[in-house]
Amino acid sequence: MxxxxxxxxxxxxxxxxxxxxxxxxxxxxxxxxxxxxxxxxxxxxxxxxxxxxxxxxxxxxxxxxxxxxxxxxxxxxxxxxxxxxxxxxxxxxxxxxxxxxxxxxxxxxxxxxxxxxxxxxxxxxxxxxxxxxxxxxxRAPGLLAGRQQLAIRDLADTHLSLSAITHDPVAQTISFQEIRFDQTGIRLLPVAMRYVxxxxxxxxxxxxxxxxxxxxxxxxxxxxxxxxxxxxxxxxxxxxxx
CATH class of the missing domain: 3.40.50.150 (Vaccinia Virus protein VP39)
Incomplete structure (x- = not known):
């Protein structure tokens, strides 16, 4: 990863x-x-x-x-x-x-x-x-407010960056997909973590x-x-x- x-x-x-x-x-x-x-x-x-x-x-x-x-x-x-x-x-x-x-x-x-x-x-x-x-x-509200979220991280004339997030409150895990759209195509950067x-x-x-x-x-x-x-x-x- x-x-x-x-x-x-x-x-x-x-x-x-x-x-x-x-x-x-x-x-x-x-x-x-x-x-x-x-x-x-x-x-x-x-x-x-x-x-x-x-x-x-x-x-x-x-x-x-x-x-x-x-x-x-x-x-x-x-x-x-x-x-x-x-x-x-x-x-x-x-x-x-x-x-x-x-x-x-x-x-x-x-x-x-x-x-x-x-x-x-x-x-x-x-x-x-x-x-x-x-x-x-x-802590809630914010990142842990729901099981799924989609957030705009950056918006410009040349690109769009999004974060797609899923949250498992029982396992205390969060999975991200950092998504960037620009003139060269789509880039996906995954992240997974267990918060404490x-x-x-x-x-x-x-x-x-x-x-x-x-x-x-x-x-x-x-x-x-x-x-x-x-x-x-x-x-x-x-x-x-x-």
Missing amino acids: WDQWAPHYNDEHHGRDPGPAADFLASLVGTGGRALELAVGTGRIALPLADRGIPVTGVDVSPAMLDELHRHRGDRAVTTHTGDMADLDTGGERYELVYVAFSSFYFLMTQPRQATCLQQVARSLAPGGNFVIEATIP HLSELDLLATAAGLDLTHRYADWHRAPLTASSTQHISVYTCAGGTP
């Missing part, structure tokens, strides 16, 4: 400044520390984080997405591995920071796989290290040996409120050690 996205991913997310995310994450890594990004994709956060002096290792399931990252890497200290974040194996390496952004944690489609991922994260953290997850907050409520995420984290230390509404550390649409959650290993 993500190999289909690779040539278009950066264009689809154009306008989202990665600077605040990179600043936030860099502040959690001490001198000489290293970061591990899960679902690193095209490097939209990993590359600017490396620009701030933090060596980054990135894991992604899509070779094509990693190819896009390497096209833009230059001489930055970013290394990559192809793999599923639920099957994370760092070979005994420990990181001062592990993070997953853009709701990518939701791409693990079952609760057991999400739980396994968090267990692997706990094993990958250096003593005193932090795990950060950025994700949307599932905050209370569920904290339970999964606790079971993996991770304690919540901070939670914000954005990368600027705004307080989380009932109207927040996303969260930035920071966890450490229970007791301070993996």
